[in-house]
Amino acid sequence: MKLFTQFQQNLLSRTLCSSTKKWYSMLIITHPTLVLLESCSSMFHLRQILGHMFHTGLVFDVFPLSRLITFCALHDHGDFAYARSLFSLIPDPNTYIWNTLIRGGMKRNEPEMGLRIFKKMVWGGVEMDKRSFVFALKCCERLEGVGVEVGRGLHGRIWKLGFVEDLILRNGLVHFYGEMGFVSDARKVFDEISDRDVVSWTTMIDGYVKAELNDEALEVFKLMCEGGVEPNEVTMITVFSACGNKGDLSLGLSFHELVCKKRVKCGLNLSNAMLDMYAKCGRMDKANDVFDRMERRDVFTWTSMIDGYGKNGEVDLARKHFDEMPGRNVVSWNAMIAGYSQNNRPMEAIELFRVMESEGMVPIESTLVCVLSACAQLSCLTIGQQIHKKYVKQKWIDISIVIGNALIDMYAKCGCIYEAEMVFRDMPAKIVGTWNSMILGYASNGSAKEALSLFEQMVSAGSQPDSITFVGILSACAHGGLIDQGFDYFRNMETFGLIPKIEHYACMTDLLGRLGRVDEAHNLIKTMTIQPDEAVWGTLLSACRMCGNVELGKIAADKLIILDPKDSGTYALLASLCSKKSAWGDVSTVRSMMREKGIKKNPGCSSIEVEGRSHGFLVADQSHPHSKVIYKTLDGLRVSSKPDNHASNAILTEAFSMGQI
Incomplete structure (x- = not known):
């Protein structure tokens, strides 16, 4: 389960865009009203300034109006719709103002509107510059579905208008294709750049990392160094991410030495990347060294430590950092809950989830998957059902493949095979893991015929079985005593391109052993x-x-x-x-x-x-707070096993009526 993927991508994106200026530019402004406007911090304040500008007639000049539009479109407390309204007051807006609105669509997560403005710019014959295309490409990156095709169209127009030799635009195209997952296209554009700068190299490396092509990313970094281009902080962040994803500690250590040797600026983001790399490589001592040396830490810093300790089995240290961190987000909670769930401490995972809900945190998909896994470990049906009803049936979270598989697994391990079937049937799409979850569910509940029938449906549906599929099938045969079918499936694994592994031999040993044929198993x-x-x-x-x-x-x-x-x-x-x-x-x-x-x-x-x-409960356990009442009731049950003795019934009735058990 990739708990950190989106969080790491956000870190890289934030780092790559960290050089972006605030809404205002480095202009020398002397007019008192415009000076006041440059320090504006809210729409309420801006409307007051706008009223004064109407009164003095300043609003009818293009430059003052452009500053108003810039604030509304780009400031965190601006209003993009208001920016568009002000834009309509300008009879002949210049390229800068058009670009500001396109950029505003990108910043406000309204990419369709940003591209609509770009199209109006094209249809109106407005002169465009390289920034027009850069901001339009950024909008395409955030446009779901058709973003790639629109971006390709922009690429063609860039060629047509003769902007293709511009380095900023070429870098923008490399970033666009990399962000959309088309790294071969990104590499083609990259290879065509004759005057690559550090941004070109870093963007290409980042594209490979996001596509999980870590070896290719590191190969590009090697070519960069051989070409004499000095890496910067952002370059090293992408490189450490590649090392962490590969789990290559020796390479990570050598790059850490390179950072020190080259005296690369080591800010918060680079320190976080090094810490995360060490955590992923299982060297929490190194991660802790980086953590201790950091002058400033953010939520990513703390969460990386929690996740690292959890994945390395040191759950108590993970909890210590979780309790000490100054501020938490949903990913922090998620990491700690996952640490408990993945280290066979399901009860603590569920308890922490309850605390998370009580503090008003809305869980994400991976949080629910971890809690459902904990419910499956404990056979805790009630909480699993509550999660299903509250977060899935009430449409807080769509029933994705990951959630669906977790629900099937939880219901099956709680013995509710019918509910597991209902989830399976309702899933809009099924992958191999979905079929496997249901087959394993049937197998663990003794429904051998159903498991084998579902396997045939899976093959008929064109889904390729994997090694886990055959673990489920062979387990079903073992539970059903189907020795001939079991050996047939075992022998036929190779027809699906699979070679029997340890777990398949264990299933066959179990199949023979259940029938008492232990010599054959041996x-x-x-x-x-x-x-x-x-x-x-x-x-x-x-x-x-x-x-x-x-x-x-x-x-x-x-x-x-x-x-x-x-x-x-x-x-x-x-x-x-x-x-x-x-x-x-x-x-x-x-x-x-x-x-x-x-x-x-x-x-x-x-x-x-x-x-x-x-x-x-453990054997002879006295730790439960109601242990006295429990043992008293058990004694009563023992007495009740004797003929004509009704004493235990009275004990049980009293205990239940008082709510003691």
Whole structure:
């Protein structure tokens, strides 16, 4: 799950555009009213100035009116519609004013309006300059659907009008194609630039990074250095992003040294990029060094640390940074919730999500996916249903493929296969992962025939199965005892271009083991071309315990102890197998081994959901706040198992009526 992709793209875009000036220009203005206008900070203030300009007649001069339009179109507190109204007062607006409105459409996230203004400029025969096209291309980047075609049309007009040799426009075209994901077109324009500057190189590298072509990005950077072009801060941000995406620590370290050697200005954005790179490479010690040296930090800084610690399994350190950060956004909450969910701490993920909602934060898609995953881990159906109803059915968030897959997985793991089917059927589009989620759901709920039928539908629909698909199919065969079908599917994997992996051999071992054919399972393991892992030997040991094959169980246990000598489950299964066959000497030997190695059996754990909250219990657990009432009720249940004893019924009735359990 790519929690940070959009956030990182925003960082790069913000950095690439950081040189953009404020709404006002570096003009020397002496007129008192215009001086007042340049310091304007609200539409209320501007209307007061405009009234005075009408009174003095200043508004009828083009330059003062252009300053009014510039404020309305570009200032954060401006009004784009008001800018267009003022524009209509000018009988013959100049190129600067037209460009200001096009740029305003880009800035105000109204790209259609910006392009409409550009078209009027073309139809009116207004003389255009390079900035007209640059701002129009920026509008195309923000235009969904037809933005690419409109941009290509602009590219043609640039050629036609003879602007194609202008470096700023060529750089703008490289950025446009890269932003839209057409990196081959971007590279073609880039290769045609004879006088490339640092912006040209940086824009091309950024395009490759956004397309997840990190090797190509780094190759362009290498060519840039060989060409004698000095990288700047923005260049190094894109390069560190490529290293982080690749997980290439050695390259990242060498680029860090380059930054120091070249004395590249290391501002907030570059420090964030280095920190994020180290976090992605699993070097939180290095990330923490960068964090400690930073004079200024923003929400991205803190969130990178949270995400990094979470992905490296250090959830408590992630929570420490989360609690200490001065201000949070939805991505920060998302990173912390994901840290809990992905590190098998689902209850804490759900609790934090509740806090997030109580503080008025609106979750994004990836937040809900993490919480639904936590619900699936806990079989916490109530909260999963609430999320489905509130955020999907009530249209807060569209049922995308990612959300749909998470809902199918959650319902299936909670045993609600019918609800999973409903989500599957309602999804507007299905990818391989969608089919896999439903097939695995059927398999885990013992619906083998349904799983196999859905697989046939998947193939008929033209969707190419992957290795996970066959894990679901083979698991379904194992749960359904369909040994012949299981072997047919196992052998036919190669017809789909797939080679069996460890997990597929584990499924086949399970299939044979469930039917008591453990010798055949062992023979299958011996024919494996890849080294069996804990899952394969663990499956065989469990099967031996079920059918009472002590000798083969010992072989499987020996393999498991070599692979993971600290796993208490192996010793527990072997002891259980030996005791089942009354091999008490072997049981004593296993227990002695555990004592010698200091291995303690992990206590049994169960959970129950009550009114939307999941409560976990260990063996002989006294930590629950209502443990006294719970044990009192359990004692009552034991008494009630005896004939003609109604005492426990009274205990239970009293406890429930008082709301104690």
